Amino acid sequence: MQIIENLKVKEKLYIEKLENGLTVLIIPKPGLLKKYIIWGTNYGSNDSTFIVPGEKEETVVPEGVAHFLEHKMFEQESGINSLDTLTALGVEANAYTTNDHTAYLYSCTDNFYEALDEFMDYVQHPYFTDENVEKEKGIIGQEIMMYDDYPEWQVYLNTMKAMYHNNPVKIDITGTIETISKIDKDILYKCYNTFYNPSNMAMVICGDFEPEKILQEVKNRLVKKSANGEIKRIYPDEPETIVKDKIEQKMEVSQSLYSIGIKDVVADEKEKVKRHIAIEILLNVLFGKSSKFYQELYSDGTIFGTPSIDYEFTNKYAHAIISGQSNYPEKVYEKFKAEAEKTISNGLNKDDFERIKKKIYGLYVKEYNDVEDISKMFLADYFKGINSFEYLEQIDLVNIDYTNQIAKELFNSNKMVLSLIKNK
Amino acid sequence: MNYKKAIIKQGITLHKIDTNKFKTNLFAIFLTTKLNRENVTKNALISSILRRGTMNLPSQEEISKKMEEMYGGSFDCGLDKTGNNQVLKFYIETVNDKFIPQTKDDMLKQSLETLLDIVFNPYIENNAFKEEYLAQEKNNIKQLIEGKIDNKSRYALDRCIEEMYKGESYGLYKYGYIEDLEGITARDLYNYYQNLISNCKIDIFVSGIIDDQLDELVKNNENIKQLSERNGEFQKAELNNKKNTEPKEIIEKMDVTQGKLILGLDVNLSNEELKYDALLFNSILGGSANSKLFQNVREKANLAYVASSSYVRFKSNIFIKCGIEIENYKKALEIIKKQIEDMKNGDFTEDDIENSKKGIIASIKTIDDEQDTQITFYFGQELSNVPISINEYIKNVESVNKQNIIDIAKNVSINTIYFLRN
CATH class of the missing domain: 3.30.830.10 (Metalloenzyme, LuxS/M16 peptidase-like)
Incomplete structure (x- = not known):
């Protein structure tokens, strides 16, 4: 063995x-x-x-x-x-x-x-x-x-x-x-x-x-x-473009649910783990609990809970999702786009980057607390061609320049969508 | 694993769970107070406003940054209704020093101090909570209360409990009531908070690789020193001795695709020891894939994907949950009632009992392998009339026999049938 x-x-x-x-x-x-x-x-x-x-x-x-x-x-x-x-x-x-x-x-x-x-x-x-x-x-x-x-x-x-x-x-x-x-x-x-x-x-x-x-x-x-x-x-060919930038459905809910999707390119075999880590750091810096985005929207009552941040991929697709609940989801979306724009031009703040990198490291370590989390993680990663330990190893290789570069690739306004569930 | 309790002051207990099974240390502070209509909304606001800042870390942003700096420490708070008590829960989870590149941080001390600071040293201006924070948290609580309808299955269960306990404290919604929010001022709330922390039962839990200094660390903490002794009264678990009445049937409408059916049952017990019998009764009725509900409602009649029941120890109630096609309401109800009748008639086997015991015991044995479950278990014991260890718990489950379960069945009655349809 x-x-x-x-x-x-x-x-x-x-x-x-x-x-x-x-x-x-x-x-x-x-x-x-x-x-x-x-x-x-x-x-x-x-x-x-x-x-x-x-x-x-x-x-x-x-x-x-x-x-x-x-x-x-x-x-x-x-x-x-x-x-x-x-x-x-x-x-x-x-x-x-x-x-x-x-x-x-x-x-x-x-x-x-x-x-x-x-x-x-x-x-x-x-x-x-x-x-x-x-x-x-x-x-x-x-x-x-x-x-x-x-x-x-x-x-x-x-x-x-x-x-x-x-x-x-x-x-x-x-x-x-x-x-x-x-x-x-x-x-x-x-x-x-x-x-x-x-x-x-x-x-x-x-x-x-x-x-x-x-x-x-x-x-x-x-x-x-x-x-x-x-x-x-056999998978059908998928164009790089999105289908539509907005989709809306009505259900009986207390306030709207929003989900912002960003269609990403499928990363190279060798780079997929590193890219995943960089995107996790990037999105947590910009939209996590300590971010300006969250603090400002929380202070003016636009959002209450912290948005969920996810990055999902296989060798056929890749996308990031930021989701939550708000009475003013369009405002959340505007602010999201503004943050993305700003990051493309200015890059991330060094302190924020280092702090969130520590946070992400801690989150990876916590995955090893429970036999169930460990098993599910190793299986899901295995089918993606990844050994889960790679996340703990490769996080050391992710620096701010690389993450800024990924931000430029990811935040393409032509590849963003807003999905809403509004109250009937 | 080693569990020890230390009384810091009367009404303030430190629970130490020394274990090396985890990568993390988990810290929790629980404030337990009686649940009542007058204070329910204030308690919800307190739990929410304490997250906003301390005198040392005056904003949420600073608390979050501090947590992130501590390798993704997570701070979390929650509000629970445990029997007739309202419990304000605060947690910090941090990675143990052993798994961090530089080890000079002393994460245990930092985590504990931060958590004590959040709960007992909130950010105060002019002898009141910060106006701005209060206004935002009122809004937050309002959204939470309104958000009750978003998860339809959960909503149906909440509504069933409300109807069963109309006019009683357990029927209250844990986040309180919108109409109460407006009248609460920043000063009132702070006065209420001071009163709360002077009188409520306080339990502090530390689980992980613990050093010998922990007791001293807690005792010498400035925030702890400020707290005085207290009675820390709380309501103990009930045996539920209700009179049998005709079941209430409540049908309400909402925009749902699937009907959500909830049955609230009373389980009348003459003494605390019978709770283990009730646990077995519930397990055979709807606690697992082998249960009567799962087998008959789902596997035989194919009416549902979810068909289960759970036992609420603190109130001695069982709640049955099913998601069904709306037109199948009568049919499903009939099958469910038949299962309860069959239990009364002893229509279950020794195998059913043995299998249920195995399932329950397996879940009890894993308590020590799950850090948060462990804390919840020991806190449950703390509030129980007869606190016991995990081994005693297992023995009690093992000793239940068929007649015990039939005796329970005979003391089970349907209190409320709630159906949410379109």
Whole structure:
């Protein structure tokens, strides 16, 4: 096993790529009772057009299949749902789907290996029938409707729709009631067989484990499957331009929700972590709690909570989002643009930069407090081709000149959108 | 892990949790006072205005800069309704010196002093809070109160509690009432604040790698020296002995896509020990994926994505939550009521009990692996009638049997059915 140590957080990462293509990452946490395991496939809501290894024709599946599949994986031929079996062992099991990956997980204190039997069994044995697929449509339908009532989710999704012409990041992970109605068991099996091959998957384990021993336990439970060829994923071409600079929806809310999106270019492989860090520092200097932007808008009653700052990317898209609630969202947007302009011409203040850099370093360190945060982070980063320790290493390389340069690239007024949810 | 309590002065307690499981030290100060209509809005304002500045760091900007300087220390405050108490919570989390490049900072001392400063040494002008800050925080609280409608599921639950506890303190909204805001002046609020910190129960928590000097550090702190002894009265957890009445049914309209159904149940107990039985009852009814609600409302009838229940120990209530198609209201309600009936008839297995115990015990065991949960647990014990350790807690859960749970079921009644529809 390859061992990577990080001296800043004093943690070790053990990595092994197995013969069947599965990558296993282990972060031992001696002394902790809580154990966490997460098994993911590099397959999310964005992957709806692809060529199955060995085939020539493109396969196009309805929106929402990856998430539907996640729900159905728990169903077993015995008629007993794996979620019930795991819960009965006293472990907390769950699963989730994102744009680029689907993950199955559980956390526990006792019965780790009994749970591992069931866990690895269900992820490797799908069981779909016409009947069990139909019944899930009612449950997922309610999940979709629940999200329809979340203004935070709607304002986010609308930001994507305003920024992206074609990239599937703009579609809802769950699909819609209409698209999921077209899903059947054959589609699910086809997607399962394509994307749930070990060579497309990774597992992260965190807790009080002996790395060699836990790796052997995992190997013992693997079904024999060989690595399949490359899955060709087809994404529509995405122009660099945005779709529209403003998008608005009405819901019953106390005050407007705003979300400012900035469409970014996809960074070079070697630079993506460094760029991400620089953008986090940049946006926190400009729009964080100690910023002039926040202090002024807070003082005159325009905003109350601190805006949330996010930067999201894969190798197909990248964008920054600043969001919050305000009665005067247009004013927030104007001020945001003014700050961006000013930064392009004057650059950041040196003290602010150094202070926020310390803050970001501290936030990275805090990620290592909890086995769950650690596991999810290593998995998500792995599918982006990143080892999470890189953030702790590369932050030292990010200086003010580099960050000012990134500010010039990012703050292009032709690539900014404003999404609003206003009260009816 | 090592948990110790020290009485600093009567009514002021220091809780020390010595643990090396985390990269951070977590500091918390909780001010506990009785919840009532007269003071609820003032307490909300206090919790909000204390964030604005101290005599040493007179603005929010300076507090934020100080936190950022301390490697992303985070300062946070919150307001909780715990039974009939209102708890003002203040936290600072900072990275432990061991994980910082230069170690000369003494983050523990700095963090503790800053937090004490924020809570006990607020920025004051002419014997009053700063007018400008007060005006802004009034506006802030107003937005929070109005913002109640934004999260529809949460709103439905809040409304159900309000209806169940109409005219009682637990029915109050924790952020208070808009009509109270206007009349509160900067001087009134400061007088009220002084009264509050002179009389309320104060709990100080420190979790992380703690040095031996901690007790001295707290005792010799200037802000602590200023505080006098107090009774620190608070309301203990209740057993909920309500008379059985016909369930109230409340249906309200809002612009929602999905209907939000909440049932508020009373769980009448004759003594405190029965709370563990009630915990098991809730777990089998709706506490997990194996529960009756999840299995019957979601998996069998496919009516919902969310179908669960939770037990509020302090009031001995259970709240059932479901998100459903509006037309399925009657159907869902019928299935839910059937599950409660089945519990009374003992229609659950020894396996259900064992599995629920495993789930509860696993979550209790992880308390020490999560820094904020740990503080919440020990604070819960502090307010409880019979404080116990994690091991005793586990033993109590283990000793519950089927008859105990049936006895609980027989003392469960539906108080309020609340449905939010379009």
